[in-house]
Amino acid sequence: MCPLALNVGFQLLCIACLCSFLTAAAIVTLPGQIATIPAWHVQSSRQIGNDQSKLSDPGLDTSSWYKIGTRGTLMATLLENNVYKEKEIFYSTNLKKVTPTRFSVPWFYRAKLDLKPGNGSYYQLRTHGISSSADIYLNGVLVAGRNTQAGSYTGLELDLTGLVKAGNNILLIRAYPTDYNRDLALGFVDWNPYPPDNGTGVWRDVEVKQSGGASLSLPRVVALADRYEKNANISVRVGVKNLKNSTLRGEVACTVLDPSGTELGHPKAEFVLEARAQRKIWWPKQWGAQPLYSTVCTASIGAEVSDKTSKIRFGIRSVTSTLSSSNDTTFFINGKRFQVVGAGYTSDMFLRFDAEKIRTQFQYMLDMGMNTVRLEGKQEHPYLYELADELGLMVMTGWECCDKWEGWTYNDEGSGEKWTDRDYTIANSSMRHEAEMMQHHPSLLAFLVGSDFWPDDRATKIYVDALEAFDWNIPIISSASQRGFPAQLGNGGMKMEGPYDWVPPSYWYDDQNRLGSAAGFASELGAGAGTPELSSLKKFLSPADLEDLWKNPKKGLYHMSTEVSQFYTREIYNAALWARYGAPTSLDDYLMKAQMMDYEATRSQFEAYAARWNTQRPATGLIYWMLNNAWPSLHWNLFDYYLHPWGSYYGAKIASRDEHVVFDPVGNSVYLINRQIDRAGQRTVDFEIISLNGTILSRNSFSGPTEPSSAKFVGSLPGLSGIEEVVLLRLVLHDRKETLSRNVYWISGKTDVLDWDKSTWYYTPTTAFADYKALDGVARANVTLTQHGTAVELTNTAKVPAIFVRLNLLNEAGNDAVPVLWSDNYITLWPGEKITIDIGNGGKLKGGTRSQSWAHNRAVT
Numbered sequence: 070m071c072p073l074a075l076n077v078g079f080q081l082l083c084i085a086c087l088c089s090f091l092t093a094a095a096i097v098t099l100p101g102q103i104a105t106i107p108a109w110h111v112q113s114s115r116q117i118g119n120d121q122s123k124l125s126d127p128g129l130d131t132s133s134w135y136k137i138g139t140r141g142t143l144m145a146t147l148l149e150n151n152v153y154k155e156k157e158i159f160y161s162t163n164l165k166k167v168t169p170t171r172f173s174v175p176w177f178y179r180a181k182l183d184l185k186p187g188n189g190s191y192y193q194l195r196t197h198g199i200s201s202s203a204d205i206y207l208n209g210v211l212v213a214g215r216n217t218q219a220g221s222y223t224g225l226e227l228d229l230t231g232l233v234k235a236g237n238n239i240l241l242i243r244a245y246p247t248d249y250n251r252d253l254a255l256g257f258v259d260w261n262p263y264p265p266d267n268g269t270g271v272w273r274d275v276e277v278k279q280s281g282g283a284s285l286s287l288p289r290v291v292a293l294a295d296r297y298e299k300n301a302n303i304s305v306r307v308g309v310k311n312l313k314n315s316t317l318r319g320e321v322a323c324t325v326l327d328p329s330g331t332e333l334g335h336p337k338a339e340f341v342l343e344a345r346a347q348r349k350i351w352w353p354k355q356w357g358a359q360p361l362y363s364t365v366c367t368a369s370i371g372a373e374v375s376d377k378t379s380k381i382r383f384g385i386r387s388v389t390s391t392l393s394s395s396n397d398t399t400f401f402i403n404g405k406r407f408q409v410v411g412a413g414y415t416s417d418m419f420l421r422f423d424a425e426k427i428r429t430q431f432q433y434m435l436d437m438g439m440n441t442v443r444l445e446g447k448q449e450h451p452y453l454y455e456l457a458d459e460l461g462l463m464v465m466t467g468w469e470c471c472d473k474w475e476g477w478t479y480n481d482e483g484s485g486e487k488w489t490d491r492d493y494t495i496a497n498s499s500m501r502h503e504a505e506m507m508q509h510h511p512s513l514l515a516f517l518v519g520s521d522f523w524p525d526d527r528a529t530k531i532y533v534d535a536l537e538a539f540d541w542n543i544p545i546i547s548s549a550s551q552r553g554f555p556a557q558l559g560n561g562g563m564k565m566e567g568p569y570d571w572v573p574p575s576y577w578y579d580d581q582n583r584l585g586s587a588a589g590f591a592s593e594l595g596a597g598a599g600t601p602e603l604s605s606l607k608k609f610l611s612p613a614d615l616e617d618l619w620k621n622p623k624k625g626l627y628h629m630s631t632e633v634s635q636f637y638t639r640e641i642y643n644a645a646l647w648a649r650y651g652a653p654t655s656l657d658d659y660l661m662k663a664q665m666m667d668y669e670a671t672r673s674q675f676e677a678y679a680a681r682w683n684t685q686r687p688a689t690g691l692i693y694w695m696l697n698n699a700w701p702s703l704h705w706n707l708f709d710y711y712l713h714p715w716g717s718y719y720g721a722k723i724a725s726r727d728e729h730v731v732f733d734p735v736g737n738s739v740y741l742i743n744r745q746i747d748r749a750g751q752r753t754v755d756f757e758i759i760s761l762n763g764t765i766l767s768r769n770s771f772s773g774p775t776e777p778s779s780a781k782f783v784g785s786l787p788g789l790s791g792i793e794e795v796v797l798l799r800l801v802l803h804d805r806k807e808t809l810s811r812n813v814y815w816i817s818g819k820t821d822v823l824d825w826d827k828s829t830w831y832y833t834p835t836t837a838f839a840d841y842k843a844l845d846g847v848a849r850a851n852v853t854l855t856q857h858g859t860a861v862e863l864t865n866t867a868k869v870p871a872i873f874v875r876l877n878l879l880n881e882a883g884n885d886a887v888p889v890l891w892s893d894n895y896i897t898l899w900p901g902e903k904i905t906i907d908i909g910n911g912g913k914l915k916g917g918t919r920s921q922s923w924a925h926n927r928a929v930t
Contacts, residue, residue: 098185101367101377103195103278106240109271110134110179111146114243117177124177125209127237131179142200142270143176143244144419159701161611162627164262172266178242182277186233191280191312194227197273197502199244200420201252206241207232215245220253220495221272222448224502226284228312244270249472250485253495255420255446258471259634261699262627264418272420273450281375282313283368288323289540290364290383290509294350294403301350301385306540307366307378319370328360350403351384351511353440354461355727356746359384361458361511384458384511390544390562396551397589398562399689400514400544402463405746406778408682409514409690410675410725411441411465412707413593418699422450429712429888430697431460436890436909437707437718438725438744443593443692445469445520445549448503457512465692466507467517467546475522479553482521488528496528500535508539516541517592518558519548521565529555549592563592569694569705570597570635570832571642571666573821573839574673578680578735583825584833587677587688595694596674597642597832598667598717599706602877603660604885605713609701618703619659622647628703635831636704642666648838649817651845664716665841665873668895669815671707671717675724676731680740682780693721712887719894728775728809730754730783730802734816738785739800743775750775752809755801758788761847763869763900766796793818795843797870797897811904813897815872817841847872852898859908865898872897878908 112134117124135150144167147153158164184192194205194212202215205227212227232238247267249256255268278284286308294301303325311317325333328349349360361382368376389401400407412434417423427449434442442462444453446469457464468474473492476485507513518524518532529547536545547558550565566584568576576596579586585594606615609628617624622643630636646653646666653659674693681688694705701710707721708714724731729742739754752775757768767788775781786798795817802810817839824834850871855862865871874896878886890909898904 098279100190100279100281100374103276103379105139105274105276106180106182107139108180109137109139109141111137111141111143111270112177112179113171114175114177115171119175119243121204121206121211121241121243122209124179125206125239125241127181127239134179139274140271140422142264142268142272142420143172143266144264145272145421146270148419148421156608159609161609161614164265164700165627167265169265169267172269173246175243175245176270178244178271180240182238182240183236184233184238185235186230187235189281191228191230191282191284192233193278193280193284193312194229194240195224195276195278196227197224197275197506198222199242199275200268200270200272201247201254202245203271204243206239206243208234208238209241215243216491219491220499221247221255221268222253222499222503223495224506225498226310230312240275242271242275250476251473253473253492253499255416256469256472257415257418257699258469259630259636260415260695260705261418261702262631266419268420270420280312281368281370281373282311283317283319283370283375284310284312285321285366285368285376285378286310287505288364288366288378288381288509289505290381291540291542292362292383292385292511293387293542294385303362303385304540305364305366309368317370319368319375321366321368323364323366326363328362333362349385351386351458352461353402353407353463354435355438355440355744356402356405357461359459359461359511381509382455382458383509386511388514388543390515392560392562393686395589395686396560396562397686397689398544398546399590399687407440407463408678408688408744408778409441409463409465409590409692410678410744411439411443411463411691412693412696413443413445414447414696415699416447416449422452424452424456426712427453428456430708431456431462432888432890433708433712433714433718434462434696435460437722438727439721441465441514441690441692442696445517445593446474448507451506454507454510454512458510462512463514464510464512465514465517466503467515467549468520470520470522470549475520477522477525480522488525493527493531497531497535500532501538504536504539504541508541513543515544515546517546517549517561519561521548521550522552523548523554523558523561526555526557529557533557563590565592565594567828567830568594568596568832571645571670572596572833573645573823573835574669575735575821576823576833577674577677578733579823579825580735582686584828587681587691588684588686589688590690591678591688591692593692593694594674595705596670597636597639597704598670598720599698599702599704599709600660600663600667600715600717601701601703601709602664602713602715602885603656604877605701605709605711606660608711615656619653619656626703628701630704639703641832642704645835645838649821649841651842661873664875664895665815666716668716668720668873670720672720672724673734675721676729676742677733679724679729679742679744680731680733680780682742682778711885713885714889714891714894716895719891723810723812723893726810728752728802730800730810730812731780732786732798732800732812732814734814734820736785737787737789739771739783741773741775741781741783741802743777743779746777748775749777750804753803754783755803756786757799757899758786759797759799759870759899761795761797761843761870761872763867766792789816792816795841797872799897799899811893815841815844815897844872850898857905860905861908862903862905863896863898864903865900868900870897870899874898876906
C-alpha cells in the first residue's frame with residue numbers, strides 16, 4: 070500500500086464587481102456552465118466601416134460577412150470561405166499573390182448571443198488570446214480596449230453582467246493588424262514565408278461563463294511523487310472571485326477522482342487519504358503508464374451553488390533539473406535521469422488547429438522514439454497538453470525568438486522593437502494566462518522564458534512571479550542559448566550553436582565537443598534534412614520548380630525559408646549530395662539520393678547523442694530542428710505537411726529505439742544503447758561487413774551486459790581499417806530470445822573532413838567528402854514482397870545486397886495512405902535475407918504496397 074497525502078488549500082480573492090455574457094441560443098443557463106462562442110461573422114473594416122454602434126445593431130444584415138467556427142485568423146477565415154484555396158495558394162509561388170494590404174486595416178468578429186439575465190446570475194467573457202490586439206464590445210459598449218486585450222497570449226476575464234440584456238446581445242471584436250516587430254505575437258521567424266495576415270484575428274476560443282456572485286478560477290494542482298514512488302502529495306488550489314459589491318461567505322469543496330473514477334475524497338480543508346493498492350505515478354510513454362487523476366471544485370453560498378469548475382485531469386509526477394560544471398542542464402522525472410530526445414513543433418501557417426492532425430504528429434513522435442516536443446512560442450490550445458498527458462509525451466514550452474519578444478537592448482541579432490512599459494504589462498498578462506492553462510498538466514517539462522536571448526531583469530521577475538503565482542513546480546529556464554542569463558534564474562544550461570544546415574555524420578561525434586556535436590543539452594539543431602517524396606512534391610511544386618530541385622542546386626526556392634534567410638536555398642545540402650553521391654541524372658535519382666542523405670543525417674545525429682549519454686560530459690538532450698512545417702516545405706522536418714513519413718523520419722526512428730546498437734564513424738566503434746529504466750541483462754551484437762557485390766569482408770560478435778538508461782562502448786571494428794571502396798556494415802543486437810535492433814550503414818573509403826575553424830552559427834564547412842558514387846553502379850537485386858495481414862515480408866533472392874529499399878502504402882485510389890507506422894523502412898537487405906515489416910496503420914490495409922530500391926527495382930502487390 071502507498072499512503073497518499075491530499076492537501077487542499079484555497080486562496081480567496083476579492084475583486085470589484087465586473088460583468089459577462091453568452092452565445093447564440095442560451096448556451097449557459099446554470100451557475101458553473103462555460104460555453105465557447107460557436108461561430109463568428111467576420112468582415113474587414115474597409116468594407117463595413119468602424120462604427121461599433123452601427124455594427125452592434127441586432128438587426129444588422131451580416132449575410133455578406135464571412136462565417137467561421139469557434140476561432141480562426143483572417144487567412145484561416147478566407148480559406149474556410151473559399152476566397153482562397155489551400156491547394157492553390159500553397160502551390161509554387163502563388164502565396165505571393167495574396168496581397169498583405171487587405172489585412173492592413175482592422176477586421177471585425179461578430180457574434181449574436183441569446184442571454185437570460187436575472188436571478189442573481191453573473192456573466193463573464195473569457196478570452197485566451199487575440200492576435201495581436203483588439204477592442205471588445207458588448208452591445209456597443211467598450212469592455213476592453215486594445216491596450217488591455219493586447220498580445221497573442223493575453224487572456225482576460227471580463228465581467229459583463231451590467232451590460233447583458235434579455236434576448237439578443239451582440240459581441241463585437243475589432244482585431245487590429247499584427248506587426249511581428251512591434252507586437253508580442255505568434256510569428257514564424259525564418260521558418261517559412263510570413264502569412265499575409267501575420268496571424269491576425271481570434272486565433273483561440275472565446276468563452277462565456279455563468280456563475281453566481283462567487284466565481285472560481287481553473288483549479289491548480291501540484292501533484293508530486295517522491296523518488297521512491299511510495300508517497301504522493303496532492304495540493305489543490307482554486308481562486309475565488311467576488312463579483313458582488315457586498316461581502317460573500319461560502320464554502321468551496323473539491324472532488325478528487327483517481328484514474329479509475331473512484332473518489333479519493335471530497336475535501337473542504339486539508340486531510341490525508343489512504344492510497345489505492347497500486348502506485349499510480351505518471352511517466353513518459355517509454356518508461357511507464359500515464360494514469361490521470363481528476364478534480365472538480367464547487368463554490369456555494371449557503372445552500373446555493375454559485376460556481377463550479379470544469380473537470381481538470383492531472384498526473385502525479387515530479388520534474389527537476391540540475392546544472393553541471395559545464396553549464397549543461399539535465400532533467401529528472403520521478404527521480405530518474407531523463408535524456409531529452411525531441412523535436413521542434415510549429416503551428417499551421419494560418420494558425421488553424423486540427424486535433425486529429427496533431428494527434429498523428431504526436432503519435433509519429435512516439436513512433437520515432439521521441440519523448441519531448443518543444444514549443445517555441447507555439448503554445449497552441451489546451452487540447453495539445455491534454456493529448457500530451459494522455460500519450461506520455463513531455464512538453465518543453467516557452468516564448469519565441471528574434472522578433473518583439475526579444476526586443477532587448479543587448480539583442481544585436483533580432484529585429485524586434487525595444488520594450489516599453491506597455492510591453493511589460495502585456496507580458497505579465499500573457500504569462501499568467503499561459504501559466505494557468507498549463508500548470509496542472511503532468512506532461513510539462515520546462516518553460517523557457519527566453520529563446521535565443523534571455524529576458525531582461527524586469528521581464529524575468531514578471532515571468533517568474535506569474536509562474537509562481539500559479540504554483541509552477543517545474544524548471545523555469547532563462548533561455549535556449551548560452552548568450553547570457555538573468556541573475557534571478559542563472560544559466561539555462563542549454564546550447565544553441567547550430568548546425569541548421571547540412572553537416573556530415575562525423576560532425577556529431579567530434580571528440581572535442583565543439584558547437585552542436587553530441588555533448589550537453591542542444592535546444593535546437595539539425596542537418597537541414599527533410600526532402601518530400603515525389604507524390605507530395607507534386608502537390609505544391611510546379612514542373613519548373615521540380616526541375617530546379619535537381620538542375621539548379623544553388624537556386625533560391627520559395628518553399629524553403631524566407632527570401633532574406635540563409636536557408637532560402639539548398640546550396641550547402643546539394644553541394645554535399647553532388648560530391649558524395651554524384652550528380653543526379655533525373656528527378657527520381659535526385660530524390661533517391663536525397664532520401665539517403667536525409668536518413669544518414671538524422672540517424673547520425675540521434676545516435677551520437679544516444680551514444681554520448683554516459684561520457685565525461687554527457688549529451689543530456691537534443692531538440693531536432695524541426696519536427697514539422699507550417700506549410701509544404703523542402704527542409705527542416707521529419708515528415709511532410711501531408712503527414713507522409715520519409716528518409717529523415719526513419720533515420721530518426723531507427724536511432725531512437727529503446728534498445729539499439731550504434732556505429733561511431735569517427736572511432737570505428739560500437740555502442741550499446743538502453744533507454745529504458747527497467748531493462749538489464751546479457752546482450753550480443755553481431756556485425757558483418759560486405760562489399761557491394763555481396764562478398765563477405767569481415768564478421769564477428771560482441772557480448773556483454775546492458776544496464777538501464779545507459780550507453781556503453783562494446784568494441785571496435787578493425788575490419789574497416791584500410792578500406793578503399795564503399796562497403797556495407799550490418800549490426801544486429803539480440804538477447805537470448807529475440808532480435809532487438811538491426812542497423813545497416815554504408816561506409817566509404819574516403820571520409821568527410823570538417824573545417825571547424827570556419828564554422829558559422831548555422832553550419833561547419835566540409836572540405837573533403839565521403840564518396841558513395843559507386844552506389845550508382847550497384848547490380849540490380851531481386852526483392853520479392855509478400856503480404857501477411859498487416860505485415861509484409863521482404864526477401865532478397867539475389868546474390869547482391871538490395872540497398873535502401875523503400876516501402877510505401879497506397880490506398881485504393883493509388884495515393885499515399887497516411888498515417889502509416891512502418892516498423893522499419895528504407896531497408897538494406899543482405900543477399901538471401903528475409904525481413905518482416907509491420908505496417909502499423911491500425912490493421913486497415915487497403916490498396917497495395919510498393920517497394921523501390923537504390924538500383925530502382927520495383928515490386929508491386
